[in-house]
Amino acid sequence: MKEVAVLPPPSPEEVRQTLAGRTAEVEERVRQAYAKTLEPLFLKDLALVAVGGFGRSELFPHSDVDLLLLAESDKHLPPRENIAAFLQGLWDSGLRPSHSVHSVADCCVEHEDNAEFTISLLDRRMLAGDAVLYRSLEDKFRQFQAKRGHSLAHKISGLAEGRRAKYQNTIYHLEPNVKETPGGLRDLQTTRWLLSLEPREGTPDLSAAFSLLSGVRLRLHELAGRDQNALSFDAQESISEHPAALMRDYYRQARVVDQAVRQAIEASTEKAGTLLGRFHEWRSRLSTAEFTVSHDRVLLRTHKPPQDLSLFEFVARHGLRIAPDTIDRLQGFTPETKWDDWKHMLSLPKASVGLRAMQEASVLPNALPEWRNIECLVVRDFYHRYTVDEHTLVAIGSLEAVTDGRFADLMSEIDDPWLLRFALLMHDIGKGSGRDHAVASLDIARAVMERLGAPETDREIIEFLVLRHLDLSSVMSSRDLYDGSTARALADRVGTLERLKQLTMLTYADISAVNPQAMTPWRMEQLWRVYLMAYEELTRELVTKRIHDAPGMPAEKASFLEGLPTRYLRTHTPEEIDAHFALAQQLASRPVAVEIHHERGFYKLTLLTKDRPALFASVAGAISSFGLNILKAEAFSNTSGMVVDTFTFADPHRTLDLNPPEVDRLRGVVRKVVEGRQDADKLLRGRPKPFLSSRLKIRPRVSFKDDASDGATLIEIVSEDRPGLLYDLANAISLAGCNIEVVMIDTEAHKALDVFYVTHQGHKLADDLQSELKSELLAACIGPR
């Protein structure tokens, strides 16, 4: 416990009294100074007006005292030395006057470069001087306001938006400025101004927020002895024995203000007839039987929201926001969610918008009670700028705005981005527990996934990402990236390229959400180097790291596994390995074992046989000849020369879906091409030529690397995907007399990423063969256009 006595924020009544008292006291001094200096000289044609905070009678102890010296006309301005004498007295008495001298006419026109002046006039109050003159200001300003009120509201909104953007439009700063940060006093005042210029129904009650924010600001002024409005960590401790509780109160009230000001700004900027307005009206066509879209806001058509997450899925799909009325109807709403509900929402490109809507309507903590652990949670360190919940949402949002080309590519290559988003939702959820937060988060994530009924494969990747979410950051800062052992250790821990990509993007998002400046070019470069280092190691491992004497396996199974890449163990479940082993047993009685099954919307073909030239190409060709689209493929072989090939493919024309006998026929055809009884090339010739756009969206790239392994040459190919591409590539390699040792094929978003390890007569490829093959492969990438 600190020894310094804390000074808790004053009660609402105290706040009111203090502000009124301070205003009265200053008013008295200002009047006296005016009476002594200006009044005797200008009995007529000059008036002293309080504006801004002073005009509102809400003067804080160390705020500027905003004064307007109102003159009848520009010809009647008091001489400088008289004004100076008046102000000098105020300065000498310790006040900070901020004055301006204007004629009545000047007050009632728009000032392009000084909208703040006109805004300050909204809170005007006569203090002394010519009452007739002041009345003429009242009359003329009212007329001005009636005519130009909308334009003024527009300006106020513009200024507020600019200021809010400086604070990243979020209230959840760990050390907020109670005046300027979103949800602060300036926003509160902005709401009042906008509502006074353009009154609306359903005016929000901001009195509790005003009391808290003003009370804190009063204390900050007292503590600093000046106009200091930053609620720093030190200040939080000086104001409350329980800073965390104080901050939760603060965020709760700031949220009320934030919602109010956003609604007011929207109302003032959106008027029918404007281009923006028409666009928003057009968006109302998105309305469905359940939801109405009006002015970009989603309204419920039924009294109660749907029991699942479909409202938020709708919001995330179209990047909309929910209407205030919807928020009211969502009070206390607890959706019943299953794993698939989260999957559907988080699969959408604007998933973070859906999560934000859930947060805004307080549905997120109901749907995910664990979220309460980190709601408005302040964890202090030098780097984080936001509360933990806000950091989490910013992190998920940052994946939707990746500007760096390398990372944007990487993001597009991720298989199930929603798993990454769910892992981000969980990555800090154990913060504040006092334990290692990665471990605490893992425990919570496990419980959540158990409750939601997540399948084992999804759980595994999320658990990995949550537990390891700090690993890459730590490698970035504390490991020698040029030391081979760093790469090997990291590759061991990460296991597969797929996981590496997810972990890299998770790290990218996590760093980006620390504060707006955290993702410096320096960090981005470091993270990319770490990714590259691990990528190369994992690619190299495909041929260099083989299973040897698999531990704890019966002898027969161990000999089946002997020599397969370790990737095989990492990417297959024990059940799959058992199934492959069973297929391997069939090879005793037949030359080829083929199995096809349907899994999560795709088909998977597994093939075991003795290796032979052009095997991989033939199978790829056979699959393509059915009009099926190969998404992933792997070809591995064990020490005894048996290959295990797996192909994952989509069925875009629903050939297999609608004609179950076709699955048997495909199995038969694959068997025949493998046994050499049928020619894949001939099968493909019968296929109609696919329509190919004449322009490639992805420039094909083919590279050879000799240093990736001891015995084989690595060929990496990036190309626009098209039907039959894999067959053409593999066929080109086979026609050049090369043998494919290991293959790993992936496609994401029309982009094919292929890795082939190839030998020629048992050796690496000679330079001339490489350049010959390179042109063949490039031609294959471009295809018959």
Added chain:
Amino acid sequence: MRKIEAIIQPHKLEDAKEALKNIGVDGMTITEVRGHGRQKGHTEVYRGMEYKVDLLPKVKLEMVVTDERADEVIRTLAAAARTGKIGDGKIFVYAVADAVRIRNDDRGESAL
């Protein structure tokens, strides 16, 4: 007084700080910087795409010490930041004309 400026590998920062702490040097400024030395960066190939890595991430440490301590600090820094490979970085030493502690106007060595 001497100003010592060291450009080192990022992963050596903790070692360097620790070593300096052990000889009683606590005050320093640390900046994340990017640059290259004589090797002028190099080209890397990622999936067939060549790209030039001309600015490598490094960390810059700056501190001002008394003339007598300068040598010890430089030796300590060099030993802590060394891996023996290209890219370990450099240490630069400057003469410092004066120092002022802003809080109380202390001047010269007493401001350090």
